[in-house]
Amino acid sequence: MADVAVIGAQWGDEGKGKLVDWLSARAEVVVRFQGGHNAGHTLVIDGAVYKLSLLPSGIVRGGKMSVIGNGVVIDPWALVAEMDRLREQGVKISPANLVIAENACLILPLHGELDKLREEAAGKGRIGTTGRGIGPAYEDKAGRRAIKLIDLAYPETLPQKIERFLTHHNALRRGFGVPDIDKNALMKALNDIALAVLPFAGPVWKLLHEARRAGKRILFEGAQGVLLDVDHGTYPYVTSSNVVAGQAATGSGLGPRAVQYVLGIVKAYTTRVGEGPFPTELEDAVGQKLGERGHEFGTVTGRKRRCGWFDAALVRQSLRIAGVDGIALTKLDVLDTFDELKVCTGYEIEGQSYDYLPAGIDRQTHIKPVYETMEGWGDSTEGARSWADLPASAVKYVRRIEELIECPIALVSTSPERDDVILMRDPFEG
Numbered sequence: 001m002a003d004v005a006v007i008g009a010q011w012g013d014e015g016k017g018k019l020v021d022w023l024s025a026r027a028e029v030v031v032r033f034q035g036g037h038n039a040g041h042t043l044v045i046d047g048a049v050y051k052l053s054l055l056p057s058g059i060v061r062g063g064k065m066s067v068i069g070n071g072v073v074i075d076p077w078a079l080v081a082e083m084d085r086l087r088e089q090g091v092k093i094s095p096a097n098l099v100i101a102e103n104a105c106l107i108l109p110l111h112g113e114l115d116k117l118r119e120e121a122a123g124k125g126r127i128g129t130t131g132r133g134i135g136p137a138y139e140d141k142a143g144r145r146a147i148k149l150i151d152l153a154y155p156e157t158l159p160q161k162i163e164r165f166l167t168h169h170n171a172l173r174r175g176f177g178v179p180d181i182d183k184n185a186l187m188k189a190l191n192d193i194a195l196a197v198l199p200f201a202g203p204v205w206k207l208l209h210e211a212r213r214a215g216k217r218i219l220f221e222g223a224q225g226v227l228l229d230v231d232h233g234t235y236p237y238v239t240s241s242n243v244v245a246g247q248a249a250t251g252s253g254l255g256p257r258a259v260q261y262v263l264g265i266v267k268a269y270t271t272r273v274g275e276g277p278f279p280t281e282l283e284d285a286v287g288q289k290l291g292e293r294g295h296e297f298g299t300v301t302g303r304k305r306r307c308g309w310f311d312a313a314l315v316r317q318s319l320r321i322a323g324v325d326g327i328a329l330t331k332l333d334v335l336d337t338f339d340e341l342k343v344c345t346g347y348e349i350e351g352q353s354y355d356y357l358p359a360g361i362d363r364q365t366h367i368k369p370v371y372e373t374m375e376g377w378g379d380s381t382e383g384a385r386s387w388a389d390l391p392a393s394a395v396k397y398v399r400r401i402e403e404l405i406e407c408p409i410a411l412v413s414t415s416p417e418r419d420d421v422i423l424m425r426d427p428f429e430g
């Protein structure tokens, strides 16, 4: 039996939340290992919509242990707000079913402010971040000045840590022409929020080792997607963490054998939110239609997602980089009413052909996709739960994708609803 990591294989929003929720029926522990509340994972259960940003998607299904690993950057105020929102929807959250790594780094209000100040100052050169302070918080982690969750438990030594932290930040703030942060005010805010979050803090690495030793099944929930990975993505238009499956080990403390099966989540077309290169983007009526049918608006910021054709070259590359064993193809139903569909099989730039997206923003921005055209199916796949329910042309599209990306399709998702899934191979079987 395999422990499974679910990761996004495009630019995020592939439907990771839905698949983690579906798989969590058969897992005992669900772990977030990177990112923060820049993520927006949507679950639809009998028509009720649950939106999760920091909490693992397993929290909605009762009886599961949810874990936020050390690789996640945590805004404690956003966490408390999210817990309140979910509790109002009837979700039970307590230290009995949620544990947060005590060594995780915190996102403080000044991180979000700095994120936005930088984006404004960059003007046209902006990244299009979620404005949640993710980048600045990871910078502080690498810069060894971050405030960690466990630091809140020691109010006597917290002032020294804050001092060091603010020496850096207040200098930056003066550069932006904004007022210094007052040490005492920050100290008070942290002491206040500590009461709400410290009960969840614990040694996650230990808990996970014990779970594994007891034979419990662990499911890792990635955020963002491979093309937003800080190393492998379309840099600098990326997020500030590693999102590939290897991060599941580092971001939770379980070692390189943490995962036996990597499930890549792949949308049947392509979307991206924020700035940056997007070879198959459609700025015409077809792109508009994809956005409307797919309800492509960001869960976190409400921004319109950019839409385009399926890019098999890009997905093939992502799957190899992340070591994906099988994929879940999502949102096939969104393509139901298209007469024809295009699939990108490679690229051309300055007379040279590529079967992958070469590194460097200069080439990535000017590269031209090479397409093959497939016929649409003009029939509904919405809610299909068996392969036999799919029209012949839809089967052909799915099989062609499988061939081009050189990776088996384990699952197909055909609506936002929890159980509208076609299972072809069970990821837990390895």
Ligand code: GDP
Pocket (backbone or CB within 6 Å): 008, 012, 013, 014, 015, 016, 017, 018, 039, 040, 041, 042, 043, 044, 265, 294, 295, 299, 330, 331, 332, 333, 334, 413, 414, 415, 416
């Ligand atoms: P995540 O960030 O990868 O978890 O994805 P999001 O939740 O941000 O975005 C995916 C959106 O598509 C959500 O609104 C889901 O409810 C929805 N969705 C997921 N799978 C399907 C599907 O197979 N068909 C359709 N039509 N919508 C889906």
Ligand code: IMO
Pocket (backbone or CB within 6 Å): 008, 011, 012, 013, 014, 038, 039, 040, 041, 127, 128, 129, 130, 131, 132, 133, 134, 135, 222, 223, 224, 225, 228, 237, 238, 239, 240, 273, 274, 275
């Ligand atoms: P989920 O988990 C889609 C994008 C932002 C921006 C870039 C950097 O829901 O798939 P950041 O705030 O992280 O510094 O922004 O990354 N981005 C996402 N796009 N889905 C996400 O998460 C994203 N998280 C960040 O739009 O382009």
Ligand code: MG
Pocket (backbone or CB within 6 Å): 012, 013, 014, 039, 040, 041, 042, 299
């Ligand atoms: Mg999302």
